[in-house]
Amino acid sequence: MNAIETHDLTRYYHSLCAVDHLSLSINNEIFGLLGPNGSGKTTTVLMLTTLLHPTEGTASVCGYDIAREGEKVRRQLSYVPQEMAVDIKMTGRENVLFFAHLYGIPRAKDKTDEVLAVMELTDRADDLIRTYSGGMLRRLELAQALVHDPAVLFLDEPTIGLDVAARKKIWEHIGALRKSGMTIFVTTHYMDEADLYCDRVGIISKGKVVALGQPSALKSELMTDIITAKVSGPVSIPTREGIFLVGQAADEITFTAENGREALPYLAQALSANGAIVHSLSLREPTLDDVFLHAVGNQDEPRNFDDHQFRTMLRRRK
Amino acid sequence: MSSIWYYMERDMIKWLRGRVAVISLLIMPAAWLIFVGLALPVTFTGNYLDFITPGILVMTMLASSMAGGTLLIFDKILGFLNKFLALPSPRESILFGKILFITIRGVIQSTIILVVATLIGATILSLAQYGMIYLILVLFGLVISGIATTVALYVEDHDSYAAFNTLITMPLFFTSSALMPYSVMPPWLRAIASVNPLSFAIDAIRSVESGMVPFIQVGILAILCVVVLAVCMQVFRKMTV
């Protein structure tokens, strides 16, 4: 039995299709649902946490149906919403103890101390939380979610609005929870974070999953490297099988290549042979951003990989 | 069911820590009592303070219960409601926790009014009479706060709710039997006042003051209370699937 199972999960807001036939199986991993704002991430989380009815399709959490067995589903999960909701007139400890009581935890006080310690909030536990930083507030919300040892943890944009150090810390905590056996469903629109910390990602655009898999696998499936050349002087673009021009802006030319390492010396030689001076060449591997842009291209154009479209996309990002 | 208690406790802690809100909520009704009860030159009754106190009590319960709806609106807007709804504890306890807090707060205010009224010259009643007054106030408070929180579920923003609140509270008060007895009202006002739900509770308390036991009024209030709470629970369940 998978921790989360969805089958054609769909949600309309009037005529707008926010989530479109989503089918996922998630178990024992950090699963990242990635997508730009408005792509349907929050709507998906709301359905899986029994806060919103699906228009169509089914889903289960730990084997319990989200539509028919709401209370059993809620026993298995914890949910940290996108907007922070913590009581600023109460202390950190009071905020967590309140949730421990609501969950009916037997030794609420001890459990509260324990999760506050895990989230590194013990020192400040008795301060009113209006004095907390953004990162501390997020960790406090995690502490609230952890008091009942959920099997599945839903985090909606947990790092939004935090500084780099605070984000890293949140992700480290998420990683530690994963090691303790929890299944974590996290949404984000930061592709780089998902790349670093998620076991598997689903990229969603306009409510549809357009790419699904391990970040490394998704990137290598693109089978391209991205090369940027800084040049001056008369430039004529070399052509060769496996190398595509992506864009040219002032003195910067961008190519994609099926095999970047082999393309580099060829490009250096071909460019200077035509009279240009090559100042630098850089090679980078594709990122999840590229995967996303590629996949979105596929979605609009259901044929296979369309180079032209991919190039337009890459150019637009510049 | 213990979650009802914890939801109430949360609102109570938050309320008690907002010092200005506490002071204003406690001073306002006392100020009303002093200005209206002592300052108005009234001839139609012997002790106007005794006459006006039930009106102020019920008015305070009404205003406090109506203002309670705001609490739910903020929980909804700020995302607390969604967090609570995702918990395994029974969802209705969110609603009943609110109603319980609002009613307790109203009882605290009523107590202040009764104390102030006695200090400035209202007749002291027997314990049984005070008991009955509290019973009437609690039943009335439950009815109003049930309605207020349910309306709050439907309202999208705080401003609309504030408008709804003003629209209900003030006219209800001025067309009730709070300020003057039916005998001195112009006929049109008497007609409105006699069907005004505020008058119903006020008249019940006045009966208690005059030594009667208003079984019928209390009975009706109790039945109304059960019906309203049952309806509220159904609406809440429907709204939060």
Ligand SMILES: Nc1ncnc2c1ncn2[C@@H]1O[C@H](COP(=O)(O)OP(=O)(O)O)[C@@H](O)[C@H]1O
């Ligand atoms: N309550 C709602 N009523 C109508 N449309 C909504 C509502 N909530 C979200 N939407 C729309 O559904 C789409 C998906 O929203 P959302 O799930 O919040 O996206 P994300 O979390 O990925 O930013 C958006 O186009 C948004 O405008």
Ligand SMILES: [Mg+2]
């Ligand atoms: Mg969102």
